[in-house]
Amino acid sequence: MSIGREEEVEIHNPPRFMPxxxxxxxxxxxxxxxxxxxxIGERLVRKGDAGFxxxxxxxxxxxxxxxxxxxDRGIVVGMRTRELRSLGGTSTPKTTECARGVNEGKAR
Incomplete structure (x- = not known):
């Protein structure tokens, strides 16, 4: 019986992002x-922030x-695939570049 919360098993495919x-x-x-x-509840990362x-x-x-x-925040946070978008490359991050094309999503 399905409860509607099942998600695809990601690890059957290679990671979407690499170190x-x-x-x-x-x-x-x-x-x-x-x-x-x-x-608890304190914001760690804002939508549009850039990182590596x-x-x-x-x-x-x-x-x-x-x-x-x-x-920019000086922290390392564990993130799921759906919470990230690739910017490609390894140059210095700029938050303004991230803001373009970011889908609206529910805040966690």
């Missing part, structure tokens, strides 16, 4: 209690989690 790749956040990301030193993928891991043997370094 060193420049990415942009497509959603606001708040601390869900797993980020140390920040209050530092590492790729997995979660629940189903999803890729990308450790993204947000240069």
């Amino acid at each position: 060193g790749e420049r990415v942009c956040a497509t959603r606001h990301i708040k601390n869900d209690g797993t980020y140390p030193g920040k209050e 993928v530092r590492d790729v891991g997995t979660f629940l043997q189903q999803f890729y989690i990308y450790a993204v370094e947000w240069i």
Whole structure:
């Protein structure tokens, strides 16, 4: 019986983003209690922020989690594929470049 929350198993395919790749956040990301030193609900990343993928891991043997370094904020946050968009290249990030073409999404 399906409960409607099932998602594709991402790890059956290669990761969409690779270490060193420049990415942009497509959603606001708040601390869900797993980020140390920040209050629960505190915004960690804003939609449109630019960063670089530092590492790729997995979660629940189903999803890729990308450790993204947000240069302007000085933090590294684990992000899901749907929360990122590739900017290509490895040059210095500029937030204004990210804002173009970012889809509206629900804040977490």
